[in-house]
Amino acid sequence: MYTVLEAIATSNPTYKLTQSQAADFMLKTESLSAAIRKRIPSIYANSGIDYRFSCIPDYGGDLQKFELYPDNWELTPTPTTFSRNQKYEIYAPKLALQAAQQAIAETENLRAQDITHLIVVSCTGFSAPGIDIHLIKQLGLSYTISRTMIGFMGCHAAFNGLRTAHAICQSDRHAKVLLVCVELCSLHFQVADTLENTIINAIFSDGAAAAILTSRPFSEAEGKLAYTDGSSLLIENTEELMNWTIGDTGFLMGLSPKVPDVVVGHLPSYLQTFLSQHHLTSEDLDFWAIHPGGRRIIEKIQSTCELSDRMVADSYEILRRYGNMSSPTILFILKQILAKHQVDAETPFQNGIALAFGPGLSIEGCLFQKV
Numbered sequence: 001m002y003t004v005l006e007a008i009a010t011s012n013p014t015y016k017l018t019q020s021q022a023a024d025f026m027l028k029t030e031s032l033s034a035a036i037r038k039r040i041p042s043i044y045a046n047s048g049i050d051y052r053f054s055c056i057p058d059y060g061g062d063l064q065k066f067e068l069y070p071d072n073w074e075l076t077p078t079p080t081t082f083s084r085n086q087k088y089e090i091y092a093p094k095l096a097l098q099a100a101q102q103a104i105a106e107t108e109n110l111r112a113q114d115i116t117h118l119i120v121v122s123c124t125g126f127s128a129p130g131i132d133i134h135l136i137k138q139l140g141l142s143y144t145i146s147r148t149m150i151g152f153m154g155c156h157a158a159f160n161g162l163r164t165a166h167a168i169c170q171s172d173r174h175a176k177v178l179l180v181c182v183e184l185c186s187l188h189f190q191v192a193d194t195l196e197n198t199i200i201n202a203i204f205s206d207g208a209a210a211a212i213l214t215s216r217p218f219s220e221a222e223g224k225l226a227y228t229d230g231s232s233l234l235i236e237n238t239e240e241l242m243n244w245t246i247g248d249t250g251f252l253m254g255l256s257p258k259v260p261d262v263v264v265g266h267l268p269s270y271l272q273t274f275l276s277q278h279h280l281t282s283e284d285l286d287f288w289a290i291h292p293g294g295r296r297i298i299e300k301i302q303s304t305c306e307l308s309d310r311m312v313a314d315s316y317e318i319l320r321r322y323g324n325m326s327s328p329t330i331l332f333i334l335k336q337i338l339a340k341h342q343v344d345a346e347t348p349f350q351n352g353i354a355l356a357f358g359p360g361l362s363i364e365g366c367l368f369q370k371v
Contacts, residue, residue, distance in 0.1 A: 002221035002371050003169040003228075006110070006212040008335040009102030011095055012322065013055040013184075013206050019044050022052060025059045026201060030073045033193050044202050048295035048316065052205035052323035054186040055091035068187065075191050078249045084187045088125025093134035095208040096120070096182040099328075100135055103178065103210035110212065112139045114176055117168050121150045121161045121181040121327050123244065124188065124251065131182065141178075154244055154358035155291055157181065157327040162213070162366055163230040169215035176215075182208035183326040188250040200253050203294050205323030209331035221371040225338070225349075230366040231274040235266050238361040260297040263357050264304040270363050271305070271353075278367060286348045288312060289333040291356035292319035301355070314340075330354055334368075 023044035027037060056067045063071040068079050068087055104112055118141060120132045132147045146168075150160050158181045165177040185204035190197055213227065241256040275281055288311045292298055298319070302312045318332045325332070334354060341349045352368045 001170060001173050001215045001217060002224075002226040003166045004214050004216045004221050004224045004226050004371070005334075005368065006108075006214055007103050007106040008209060008211045008331050008338065009099050009106060010207065010209045010328065010332050010335055011098035011102070012053040012208075013091060013095055015054045015057050015060060017052055017054065017059055019047060019049045019052065021061065022059060022202070025061050026198070028061060028073050029075055029191055031075070031191055031193065036193055036195065036198055039195065040198060043198055046295070047202050048292070048319050049203065049323045050320050053207060055095070055184050055206050056087060056186065059186065059189075078191070081246060081248060081250050084250045085125050085127070087187055088184055089127045092122065092125055092182050092184055093131050095184075095206070096131050096180045096210070097135060097138050099182070099208040099210035100139060100178060100180050103212050104139070107212045110176065112141055115141055115145065115178045116172065116175050117146045117148070117165070117177040119148045119150065119161045119164055119177060119179045121153075121157045121179070122183060123152045123154055123157060123326065124183045124185055126151070131180070135178075135180065152244065153327075154242075155293055155324070155326045155329070156356035156358035156362060156364035158209075158330050159230060159232075159354070159356055159364035159366055162211075162227055165211075165213040166227050166230065169213055173215050173217075177213045178210065179213065180208065180210045181328040181331060183328060185324075185326055188253070190250065190252065196255060199294075200255055203324045205325050207322060207325035207328045207332065209328035209335070211331055218371065224371055225368050226371050228367045228369045229274075229278065230364070231270070233266065233270050233363040235262060235361045235363070238262055239359075241361055242359045244359055259293070259357070259361065260300040262361060263297065263363065264300045266363065267301065267304060270365070274365060274367070275353075280351060284351050285353050286350055287337050287352035288315075289330055289337060289352065289354035290315040291330050291333075291354075292316070292324060293357055294324065295319065297357070330356055
């Protein structure tokens, strides 16, 4: 049996900002030092991001429309974790539903009640009953559906969802899995007078994506793209380089500038080990879906792995149009790659890899192959 990737759909919240608008919001805040304020325009301009999305109107800069923050440019009192999570409970289920509805609609001969397993991925909020229950009721899924929640794993969490879906499909020949990733990173904006925090605020955005994966025999899977395998590597003694913790004023991120260098230092041996298990090398890969944690990590991987501009174009494009949406981002990239292949079927499309990186530090990857 093959784990076939049947469809991917994406959604973004209402409020779309240019990166310059996002920078203007930061520049209006009154608690930042002159040194940080001076760096903001260049940090935002050089991020590789043109547009980003938020579930709240606040970042548009109109005090009268603020929904989360108090209507002053000191942004005080600072919104609490409770108040931020309340917004998550309102907006995350709606955004997840939009992506899930579209993914089901795009899957041939699939009804919502046919879905056997639901996997929900998120790290930017919590509630119970949560997004899974909301999706069951709003989509008309079976009340006996098997549910899995993957939480607080960060940017690579979609890979843990894909691996779980693959395990299900390999153990149940009738499996039809709905995987949904939703993140509202903008709810956890922090006004902190540090360069690290300024960079974090400059790159993260909101979005959701859903994928349908099914278990199919060769006769039904032939010619389709299948998830073949996943591989995980925890890099020793790197815990302090990236973290995601719960504070009194929201979820707090730590992100060291050393991350790209550390990742690419371990990536070649990781790829060699992973690909050799399938009798492949990097030269056999027809596409690369690289999670754009930031512009620098794509640049470093392109240089280290000697990739052509075409191989990294989709990662750059998604970063440019949406920013870093954490876990859904890799599904945005895969969706774009699949769409291009459908338009240009002559392009080689036999083997492809997806990669992401998260707290740990950890490298997550998965191999896709045409059946």
